[in-house]
Amino acid sequence: MNLFRNISTVSGEVSVTGPKDAFIENIDTNIGILKKRIPKSLKVDSFCKGRFTNTSISIISVEGVVDPKLVSLVQNQLSKITIDGIIDSSYLKHCLEKNEQLFPTITLTERPDRCEMALLEGKVVVLVDHSPYALILPSFFIDYFHTVDDYYQKGIHVSFIRLIRFLAFFISILTPAVYIAITTRNYDFVPFDLLLVLKAGRTFVPFPAYLEAIFMIICFEILKESDLRMSVTNGSAVSILGGLILGDAAVAAGIVSPIMIIVIAISSISSFVFSSVEFIQVVRFYKILFLILGSFLGLLGVVFGIVYLLLQLLRTDCFGYPYLTPFYPFDAYEIKDSFIRDDSNRKYRNKVLTKNHYRGRL
Amino acid sequence: MKRVLFLFLFVLLLQYFFVPEYRELNNLVVIDKIRVLKKEEGYTISLREVVPKRENNGIQYSYEYYHYQVARLEDFYQDMRQKKRFYFRKVKSLSSNMNTDEFRYRLNLHPKTIYHYSTTGVSGVSVTSSTGCDVSSVGTSASTVLSESVQLNPNSS
Numbered sequence: 164m165n166l167f168r169n170i171s172t173v174s175g176e177v178s179v180t181g182p183k184d185a186f187i188e189n190i191d192t193n194i195g196i197l198k199k200r201i202p203k204s205l206k207v208d209s210f211c212k213g214r215f216t217n218t219s220i221s222i223i224s225v226e227g228v229v230d231p232k233l234v235s236l237v238q239n240q241l242s243k244i245t246i247d248g249i250i251d252s253s254y255l256k257h258c259l260e261k262n263e264q265l266f267p268t269i270t271l272t273e274r275p276d277r278c279e280m281a282l283l284e285g286k287v288v289v290l291v292d293h294s295p296y297a298l299i300l301p302s303f304f305i306d307y308f309h310t311v312d313d314y315y316q317k318g319i320h321v322s323f324i325r326l327i328r329f330l331a332f333f334i335s336i337l338t339p340a341v342y343i344a345i346t347t348r349n350y351d352f353v354p355f356d357l358l359l360v361l362k363a364g365r366t367f368v369p370f371p372a373y374l375e376a377i378f379m380i381i382c383f384e385i386l387k388e389s390d391l392r393m394s395v396t397n398g399s400a401v402s403i404l405g406g407l408i409l410g411d412a413a414v415a416a417g418i419v420s421p422i423m424i425i426v427i428a429i430s431s432i433s434s435f436v437f438s439s440v441e442f443i444q445v446v447r448f449y450k451i452l453f454l455i456l457g458s459f460l461g462l463l464g465v466v467f468g469i470v471y472l473l474l475q476l477l478r479t480d481c482f483g484y485p486y487l488t489p490f491y492p493f494d495a496y497e498i499k500d501s502f503i504r505d506d507s508n509r510k511y512r513n514k515v516l517t518k519n520h521y522r523g524r525l
Numbered sequence: 526m527k528r529v530l531f532l533f534l535f536v537l538l539l540q541y542f543f544v545p546e547y548r549e550l551n552n553l554v555v556i557d558k559i560r561v562l563k564k565e566e567g568y569t570i571s572l573r574e575v576v577p578k579r580e581n582n583g584i585q586y587s588y589e590y591y592h593y594q595v596a597r598l599e600d601f602y603q604d605m606r607q608k609k610r611f612y613f614r615k616v617k618s619l620s621s622n623m624n625t626d627e628f629r630y631r632l633n634l635h636p637k638t639i640y641h642y643s644t645t646g647v648s649g650v651s652v653t654s655s656t657g658c659d660v661s662s663v664g665t666s667a668s669t670v671l672s673e674s675v676q677l678n679p680n681s682s
Contacts, residue, residue: 348545350553355615358555363577363584365551372549421579459536460544 167192176274176438180315185273190219190292196275197223197290201282204228208238216248219292220255225282228512228519236482237287237300252294259300261480265448267441268481270302277311285517301482301516305489305501307442308332313504322503328436329502335433336449336472339376340457340465342426346372348461364422373458375419379427380451382409387431488515554589554611559634561621567596572611 167189174185186193198205206229208222220241224234237259244258256269272278273295278288281299289298308328313321345353346361353361368375386405393401413419434446449472456464479486489497497513499505511520558573572591577584595601605611613634620640 346550347547350550350612351614355557355617358550358615359575359577359586360584362550362553362555363579365549366577366579368551460539463539463544 170196173274176272176277176311178274178310178312178315181311182274182276184275186275186290186295186297188293188295190221190290193275193290193295193297194221194223197278197282197288200275200279201225205282206234208234210241212241212244213246213248216250218249220249221290223278223282223288223290225285228283228285228517229287230285230517233285233287233301233482233516237289241289249291250293252289252291252296252298255289255291256298259298264479265445265475266304266479266486267307267439267445268300268302268479268486270299270306270439271296271441272299273297274311280311280314283522285512285519301484303481303484303488304476304479304486307437307439308502310438318504318506322505325502325504331433331436332446335430335446336453337465338426338430338433339380339450340453340468341462342423343372343376343454344457344461344465347458352462361422364420366420367417368420369417370419372423373454375423376427376454377451379419379423380431380454383427383431384447484515488513548610552610555615556611556613557615557617559613559616559619559636561598561619561623563621563623567594568598568601569594570601 168187170184170187170192172183172185184196186196194207198207204226206224206226210220211217212220222234222237222241240259241255244255246254246258249255252271256271260268270277270281275297278297278299282288286302287300289300291298308325313325346365350358365372370378382405386401389401389405410424414421414424430450434443434450437443437446449468452471453465453468456468458464460467476487477491485492488494489501494514496511497515499507510522512522514520554574556572557575560569560571562569570593572593574589574591576587576589578587593601593604595604605613616634616636618638618640619634619636622641
């Protein structure tokens with residue numbers, strides 16, 4: 164009797180072009196998918212973990228490309244784990260990542276093509292039995308701005324979309340804080356006509372702007388959570404009821420200003436350009452932190468927040484690699500595949516990750 | 526714990542010394558025009574507040590006028606400092622029959638247009654512009670400003 168489902172299409176990380184197959188809960192099938200894609204030099208180290216579950220785990224890498232130190236580091240870290248059972252690959256992710264670090268350093272993916280790209284780049288993939296998600300490590304800050312689609316399209320179009328993603332990141336974390344700062348403390352930064360429009364928007368609103376923003380963020384999170392937990396048909400009804408009817412009624416009742424709805428909506432929608440759930444959660448954390456700083460200290464608080472964010476990014480340890488690569492340490496060549504994508508850098512791999520720098524050679 | 530305490534004190538100090546005062550936008554009196562007339566017995570200062578209101582057919586603007594009679598300009602500055610909800614930094618036009626530099630810098634005003642009246646009359650006065658624009662059109666605008674500020678709202682203070 165077959166205990167596992169068949170290979171199905173990708174559900175979470177949708178791409179416009181590219182392969183549609185996804186990993187399933189069977190580790191042997193998942194290894195087979197990768198072996199079919201990379202028949203040569205694929206190295207699979209398998210062992211079992213979990214006192215009660217004895218779950219199979221495989222560390223996969225491409226010999227000749229991956230740095231052997233990285234593989235041994237992962238093996239060493241995994242060997243130290245003492246756990247009752249590994250239910251999902253997320254369990255391993257939490258064991259491997261440092262708790263005090265907020266930014267994710269391991270990517271969860273259900274896409275075999277993404278794993279294939281990472282393996283050929285010199286990264287390591289960890290597969291866990293009973294989990295349809297593979298772990299890619301190390302994952303740098305810049306990796307969360309990239310999608311598999313970026314490598315299936317022309318560089319110039321991809322560069323535009325990547326710049327939009329960077330913009331979306333800053334819009335997402337900064338917009339509510341900047342709005343609160345300029346409407347409560349730093350009016351001088353707003354042109355006169357815009358100041359009047361903002362003032363008009365707040366006519367009859369009885370709450371302070373920061374309370375209004377927090378209220379709206381909580382409402383949005385409740386909507387998102389209920390939408391996620393409900394079935395597909397009920398979920399759309401919740402979205403319509405919450406998003407359209409409640410939003411419109413709240414403005415008509417004078418509880419919130421229409422501009423605040425726009426600010427919170429644009430901020431929350433901007434965070435959805437990222438496919439990683441962990442990264443979206445980090446963006447949400449910083450959005451609220453910046454909002455608090457903006458409320459207490461105005462634009463000065465926002466500046467302090469940006470400095471804190473940069474310090475946190477610099478302090479993040481990504482399995483011994485710099486998390487902000489290629490920005491810090493600066494790599495003029497690799498920067499061509501960061502917030503833009505120049506097709507000319509397809510010849511070489513990331514210097515930070517591998518000593519085998521030239522693509523197509525062993 | 527020490528770090529949290531230090532951060533708390535740091536934020537408090539910053540807030541007290543460096544951060545502008547917290548005031549909600551709907552409590553802010555945005556002044557767009559000021560007229561200062563020097564008379565024998567003191568100064569007449571008129572302020573025009575823009576009141577934008579959100580209505581079904583968009584934003585409607587109305588105006589409130591504030592009128593002050595003071596013996597010394599210092600009294601006005603003192604009064605304005607106490608009423609912090611008055612916001613002068615975006616004043617668009619300033620009309621005066623006196624040298625406005627002192628007034629401008631003490632209130633930190635940088636209006637786009639400044640009208641100078643050569644006499645202290647109420648209307649039909651000759652006008653010169655410091656902004657180098659057409660004097661005849663400035664004269665018309667200045668008269669409008671003047672007449673607007675003279676027609677004070679009886680309800681306003």
